[in-house]
Amino acid sequence: MARWRDGRGELVVGGQDGLRVPLEIATSYRARTKGLLGRDSVEGALLLSPANSIHTFRMRLPIDVAYLDHRLTVIAVRTMPPNRLGLPRPRSRHVLEAEAGAMEGWGVRVGVGVEVRGESMPRDR
Numbered sequence: 839m840a841r842w843r844d845g846r847g848e849l850v851v852g853g854q855d856g857l858r859v860p861l862e863i864a865t866s867y868r869a870r871t872k873g874l875l876g877r878d879s880v881e882g883a884l885l886l887s888p889a890n891s892i893h894t895f896r897m898r899l900p901i902d903v904a905y906l907d908h909r910l911t912v913i914a915v916r917t918m919p920p921n922r923l924g925l926p927r928p929r930s931r932h933v934l935e936a937e938a939g940a941m942e943g944w945g946v947r948v949g950v951g952v953e954v955r956g957e958s959m960p961r962d963r
Contacts, residue, residue: 842863842865842885842887842954843863843865844863844864844865844866844869845862845863846860846861846862846863847861847862847863847885847954847955848860848861848954848955849861849882849883849885849934849952849953849954850952850953850954850955851944851945851946851950851952852945852950853951854953856945856953857944857945859882859883859936859944860881860882860883861882861883861884861885861954862882862883862884862885863884863885863887863954864884864885864886864887865887865888870886870887870889873886873892873935874897874899874901874935875896875897876896876898877897877898877899878898878899879899879937880899880901880935880936880937880940882936883934883935883936883940884934884935884936885932885933885934885954886932886933886934886935887931887932887933888931888932889930889931889932889933890905890926890927890928890929890930890931890933891923891924891925891926891927891930891933892918892924892933892935893922893923893924894918894919894920894921894922894923894924895920895921895922895923896920896921897920897921898920899920899937899938900917900918900919900920900937900938901917901918901935901936901937901938902915902916902917902918902934902935902936902937902938902939902940902941902942902946903915903916903917903918903924903933903934903935904933904934904941904946905927905929905930905932905933906930906931906932906933906934906952907929907930907931908931909951910932910951910952910953910954911949911950911951911952912946912947912948912949912950912951912952913927913929913930913948914927914930914948915941915946915947915948917938917939934946934952
């Protein structure tokens with residue numbers, strides 16, 4: 839399974855020449871716990887790893903949530919308003935979060951594979 843460090847990178851949707859989206863990577867307990875709390879907007883997406891569920895308690899904005907398996911293939915996409923608890927997805931290993939409506943525009947949907955590139959590359963695979 840991929841392991842990243844907290845930091846910044848790039849989400850690639852739709853293959854090697856696909857759409858590139860700015861990405862924040864949260865892998866430490868502290869970074870995953872903070873997530874998008876207290877933000878009024880999101881530039882790009884946030885990757886939580888490892889993760890198989892999320893909540894939107896104390897969030898200020900609705901978000902899109904994509905659950906990814908160990909191969910970074912999207913297994914579910916949901917839009918969640920603030921103050922909700924998402925059900926755990928047993929096959930999920932990572933979760934992507936973005937502003938509500940963004941993922942549809944990026945082409946993130948069930949069955950699509952994504953790639954993570956940039957400063958926080960996997961230490962092992």
